[in-house]
Amino acid sequence: MFLSDLPSWFLLATILPIGACVGSFLNVVIYRLPKGMSLASPPSTCPACSARIRATDNIPVIGWLALRGKARCCQTPISPRYPLVELAGLLLAWALYTFRYAPIAETLPLGPACFQFWIEYGLIAALFAAAAIDMEYMILPDSITLGGALLGLATAYWRTDISLVQSAIGGASGFIVIWLPFIWGYKKLRGFEGMGLGDAKLLLLAGTFFGLSGVFFTLFAGALQGTLVTGILLLTQGKIEEPQAVTEEREELRQAIEDAEGQEKAELQALLDADPLGVAPEEFTGGTRVAFGPFLCLALIEFTIFYEPIHLAIEMWLLGGGL
Ligand SMILES: [Zn+2]
Incomplete structure (x- = not known):
């Protein structure tokens, strides 16, 4: 049995909702991974008031639209970044199937094709998260690059x-x-x-x-x-300009060095010296990083x-x- 034996509408009807749910998980990854938080727990809470988010409000894209972009618990506006990342998860799944798999569906045995599709989809979804994290923190997480x-x-x-x-x-x-x-x-x-x-x-x-x-x-x-x-x-x-998070982190470390004494101060200074982001960009590249x-x-x-x-x-x- 080949991939082409299943109708495209059926494959897309399976792939796209999963893609949107993966997009929803990517929001969690982008928010929690650079902060060193667990991806699995706690379950989604409102960033403003910490109330648990209802499962129905968490449905990708639709949840945000139904709430008109405001949290049910405290009416705090929810950034459109969340539904956009969910939409990106869906679009990446659509593009991978349409451009990579559909044109050669007749040559692909069904089982291996499904296996390879989800491996490659996992790759591009993780790359999307890595790009978003790198834009904000100038860090590509090892768990994505080395894990991948x-x-x-x-x-x-x-x-x-x-x-x-x-x-x-x-x-x-x-x-x-x-x-x-x-x-x-x-x-x-x-x-x-x-x-x-x-x-x-x-x-x-x-x-x-x-x-x-x-x-x-x-x-x-x-x-x-x-x-x-x-x-x-x-x-x-x-x-x-370099991302705000990078500037803030460097300032925090410099403040900590000023407050520390003796051995601790030397250790913190070594940490700053070893960090390629430890020097403000204007010191050698005219402010561009x-x-x-x-x-x-x-x-x-x-x-x-x-x-x-x-x-x-x-x-x-x-x-x-x-x-
Ligand atoms: Zn809230």
Whole structure:
């Protein structure tokens, strides 16, 4: 039995509601993960008054619309970010099925296709959360980058497009291609890191999921889109402010150093010195600090959804079909 034996409407009617629910979970991930909170408990509460949220009010998108964007408990406005992220979860599921799976449904055995779909959907949903977290905190969480890389390696054998060896080689290449020039090299030459270790771990993830072509596309499409957006922002705004959360955290740490004494003060100072975000950006780049991670995440999402044509083009153009 092949994927094409099931009607598209049936597949979409199954996939889309799950996508919206995953979007709802992504809201939890984006809010709780950078704060180090548990994703599983406590159950959803109102951020303003801490009242438990009713299950029916928590239905993706519909709940927010029915409440007209205000919490039932205390009438505090609920940010439209929540239904938008839920909608994004649904749209990512739709796009992955429509562009990646539907065109080749006749060639995909049903069982493996379903398995691979949910693995890849999990990947792009996690990348969406990582991009949102990186935009706000300039951190790509290890649980997503390293956890995702492990998942890519562990499932390579069962996915149709890649072998375990290709996955391992891809992952190692992805990490080294960032780490060697931008982290090790920059530090030697200029005394600071050109990119974060999180970016290297993200390329590790791209490699274990899709091999060398995934690394290649993520790096170059990510750099291209990042440069374009950064250029447009610099032209229109003059400079790019770092996220507020990053500034606040640095100020808090500096305050703690001032208040501390002796051994504790030295330890805190070492912590600040080791943090690539420990120096305010105006001290060396004219006030501009850009998170590159969201653009890498975006490129890898694009690669996953449009895998067939992109992978084929890269193989033909760059690798001569050999890999
Ligand atoms: Zn409330």
